[in-house]
Amino acid sequence: MRAAALRSSRRDVDAGTTHLASLNPSLLQDLQRFALSHRPGDGLDLLEVLAASLRHNSALLLHLQDDERVLQLQVLPASRQLRCELDTAPWLALGLLTLRVLRVGPLEMGSAFVPLGTAYDLGPMLWHLALHGARGELLPEIGGVATYRVTPGASLDVAEPVGALATAVQRLQGQTTPLREIASWPGFDRDRAERLLNALYLQSALIVTRSHPGALSGI
Structure with a gap:
């Protein structure tokens, strides 16, 4: 009865051009809030979908499109893996800037799970x-009035930051810093600072502080 009730609570909706198919209500609500900030006709961004998958520990089957192809991507947050039919790592093979999410659906696990192609590290x-x-x-989750610091002992081996990014990561390991200050560092602007903070957050390598004095003037 409980499983049937859960299935009946799932429904198909659209978030712009992204079709959300049979997702559980909490994950669906999480993804729909992103759609509110997009222009009409835009779909969800893959980063938003992957972040929601991690937050809810929900395995997902995605249909993606870039300039060259449409493909399926299995997202396995419990093992921090992706699976797809690509011979090259997806962050190298796909056009990340133009990548579109066409469909988001649950991925059947257990005995029903059929793995796609090759497994890649999600990090x-x-x-x-x-x-x-x-x-x-x-x-x-990390926006608003806040300051930021790299989590002590956090491993960024999968990221391998270089140049200005590496310098910024080192500075954030030693000090709690507002966004405005990060954006003023050499090689940075607000866009790059926000991207770095998102990247660190999704590696579980970012401490967000709301009560630090620097947060009051740091947006």
Whole structure:
């Protein structure tokens, strides 16, 4: 009875050009809030969908489109993996800036699970997508009045930041800093600062502080 009730509570809706198919209500609501901030006719950004998958620990089957192809992507947050029919890592093979999410649906696990092609680490995809994808604004969970610091001991091996990014990560390891100050660092502007913070957050490598004095003037 409970499983039947859960299935009946799931429904198909559209978020712009992205079709949301049979998702559980909490995940559906999470994704729909992103659609409110997009222009009419735009679909969800892949970074938003992956972030929601992680927050809800929900395995998803996505249909994506870039300039060259349409493909399926399996998202497995419990093991922090992606699976797809690509011979090259998706963050290298796909046009991240123009990538569109056509459909988001639940991925059947257990005995019904049929893995696609090749497994890839989710970490590098999140890092590259945050830095080079379409979304240039802070994710809602880390936005607002806040200061930021890299989590002590956080591993960024999958990210391998270099140049100005590496310098910024080092500075954030030693000090709690508002967004406005990060955006003023060499090689940075507000867009790049927000992208870096999103990337760190999705690697579980960011501490967000709301009560630090710097937060009051740091947006």
